[in-house]
Amino acid sequence: MNRKQLDPDSSPQAAFGARLRSAREERGWTQEELAKRLGYSSTHLSSVETGRKPPTLRLARSSDEVFGTGDQFVRAYYKVRNGGLLEGFPQFVEREAEAAEIRLYEVGVVPGLLQTEEYATELARGFVRRGAITSKQADERVALIAERQAALVRTPAPLVFAALDESCLRRPVGAPAVMRAQLDRLLEFAELPNTMLQVAPFSMGAHRPFDLPLYILTLHDRSLLSYAESAQRGQLERDNVFVVPLLTAYHQLQAEALSQAESVAMISELRKGIP
Known part of the structure; x- marks a missing residue:
């Protein structure tokens, strides 16, 4: 059986997958068993574990509930989702x-x-020009602002x-x-x-x-x-x-x-x- 080696230091997405695999194997569960507990297919779970697919917030919350890990997986999810944001x-x-x-x-x-979208975009582009974040992270920042503003209504x-x-x-x-x-x-x-x-x-x-x-x-x-x-x-x-x-x-x-x-x-x- 081929087993893909994981490098949790390569990216937040890879770190999430490695954490998920480690927690599963500590309990002696197969991917099929964990997938059933989480409400996902084993194929999807395999893709998350190996870093081919990003986790969702629902998966992170379900993982914390199944493993009894507080908010560890949710925190790991936000590192994937918002890698260009400050800690906390x-x-x-x-x-x-x-x-x-x-x-x-x-x-x-x-x-x-x-902020307006145009104002937020200008600020994000400034960070990109200074090399502080990537263009993808800039787009994620602008999208996150729109999500936050939904709280007002x-x-x-x-x-x-x-x-x-x-x-x-x-x-x-x-x-x-x-x-x-x-x-x-x-x-x-x-x-x-x-x-x-x-x-x-x-x-x-x-x-x-x-x-x-x-x-x-x-x-x-x-x-x-x-x-x-x-x-x-x-x-x-x-x-x-x-x-x-x-x-x-x-x-x-x-x-x-x-x-x-x-x-x-x-x-x-x-x-x-x-x-």
């Missing part, structure tokens, strides 16, 4: 899609939940509080038409019944509590988690000892920032000045 972000996105409240603060760029819709540093509005991305459309999108976002948009102006100076992007989620059971990024990695935090002070600081940011009416006026004025 794929797991954050999964919880974001089910959050009751979303609070975000962004510096320098419009946050993904509020689900039923029931989450409450979304967006605080943008003034630099998000003034940094040009792409051609003038791209920025005009992006500012229009922000104005549309502010009109939604489940959103609040505020600008943290440069004049806040030292009163601005954050220097890096921050996201805080309130889940339906009222539990909290946060996600923050540095240049090299993301940090997903679930411990209230660390998250609650961030939530307090976010409320302080909202108190110091421009009101939504003032923020909309600033965006409208900037929109008029784009040639």
Whole structure:
């Protein structure tokens, strides 16, 4: 019987397949036996194990359930799905899609939940030009943004509080038409019944509590988690000892920032000045 040797270091897809085979063989199961437990054909399972086919989220979740591995296979799936993303972000996105409240603060760029496709594409292309990600990963990033934005129109819709540093509005991305459309999108976002948009102006100076992007989620059971990024990695935090002070600081940011009416006026004025 020919047995394909697996190289888990060659790619996240190969690593997932190797993990699946290892877990199966530790339990002494054949591919046919595991396929039956997972609800897939043995042919499909073989293709995933050998890296010929990528795993699906359903397969990853079923694998964690069958093997009792918590969320190990789900985490491995997101490494396949979003290889160009920072650590922790794929797991954050999964919880974001089910959050009751979303609070975000962004510096320098419009946050993904509020980006137009053209704006997101320009940012992704910039990463490709710098050699940070591949063209395929750039396309995946843009597609993921569209998936995340679907959370804004689900039923029931989450409450979304967006605080943008003034630099998000003034940094040009792409051609003038791209920025005009992006500012229009922000104005549309502010009109939604489940959103609040505020600008943290440069004049806040030292009163601005954050220097890096921050996201805080309130889940339906009222539990909290946060996600923050540095240049090299993301940090997903679930411990209230660390998250609650961030939530307090976010409320302080909202108190110091421009009101939504003032923020909309600033965006409208900037929109008029784009040639």
